[in-house]
Amino acid sequence: DSGVTQTPKHLITATGQRVTLRCSPRSGDLSVYWYQQSLDQGLQFLIQYYNGEERAKGNILERFSAQQFPDLHSELNLSSLELGDSALYFCASSVSGADEQYFGPGTRLTVT
Amino acid sequence: EDQVTQSPEALRLQEGESSSLNCSYTVSGLRGLFWYRQDPGKGPEFLFTLYSAGEEKEKERLKATLTKKESFLHITAPKPEDSATYLCAVQDSGAGSYQLTFGKGTKLSVIP
Numbered sequence: 001d002s003g004v005t006q007t008p009k010h011l012i013t014a015t016g017q018r019v020t021l022r023c024s025p026r027s028g029d030l031s032v033y034w035y036q037q038s039l040d041q042g043l044q045f046l047i048q049y050y051n052g053e054e055r056a057k058g059n060i061l062e063r064f065s066a067q068q069f070p071d072l073h074s075e076l077n078l079s080s081l082e083l084g085d086s087a088l089y090f091c092a093s094s095v096s097g098a099d100e101q102y103f104g105p106g107t108r109l110t111v112t
Numbered sequence: 113e114d115q116v117t118q119s120p121e122a123l124r125l126q127e128g129e130s131s132s133l134n135c136s137y138t139v140s141g142l143r144g145l146f147w148y149r150q151d152p153g154k155g156p157e158f159l160f161t162l163y164s165a166g167e168e169k170e171k172e173r174l175k176a177t178l179t180k181k182e183s184f185l186h187i188t189a190p191k192p193e194d195s196a197t198y199l200c201a202v203q204d205s206g207a208g209s210y211q212l213t214f215g216k217g218t219k220l221s222v223i224p
Contacts, residue, residue: 002155002157002158004155031210033211033212035212042214042215042216042217043156043199043201043212043214044214045211045212045213048210048211055210056210056211058211088153090155090156092155094210096210097210098143098144098203098210099161100146100158100161101146101158101210101212102158103148103155103156103157103158104155105154105155106153106154106155108153
């Protein structure tokens with residue numbers, strides 16, 4: 001158990017819908033990262049927050065957005081969902097940023 | 113653009129048969145190279161961080177080494193419980209963020 005929690009574990013929704021994924025980092029970690037893992041692309045970085053502020057963006061679609069709240073938990077919002085958005089979404093956290101990242105168990109999103 | 117290539121894609125070993133996994137990388141400047149283990153449907157589990165060429169780290173049957181262009185994960189006398197996908201990732205010191213760029217992994221199967 002890494003100490004990073006993610007909810008829900010599974011999510012099944014229809015195309016065009018909007019969902020919210022939630023992540024709570026390890027106690028004491030200020031940085032939160034979101035990654036997407038699909039069979040063909042592997043693990044892809046989406047976005048990073050540090051102590052409530054956006055730090056970096058990867059290949060995140062405009063339909064996706066995220067935020068980190070004062071209690072340091074983070075939410076990833078996915079809208080206008082398409083079939084190709086079906087994937088595992090992982091949250092990771094680290095103390096600062098330069099150190100190792102610890103991953104949560106993931107949310108499996110299925111868009112039908 | 114940072115690139116990470118892992119080989120082989122898949123590896124089958126008999127229990128006790130030692131081998132090595134390769135991770136070749138291209139970055140403008142290496143802040144760190146990370147090894148993770150991932151079981152099916154689970155989040156990546158942190159194994160090692162290597163920071164400079166010549167560095168080595170060990171944990172049980174695993175040993176990670178680093179050169180200026182590649183890293184190796186040596187597995188000595190593997191057991192069936194070592195079966196998993198092993199992921200390599202780099203952190204670029206030239207990037208403004210601390211995102212990880214992952215390879216696609218090596219799927220290891222250890223046969224009793």
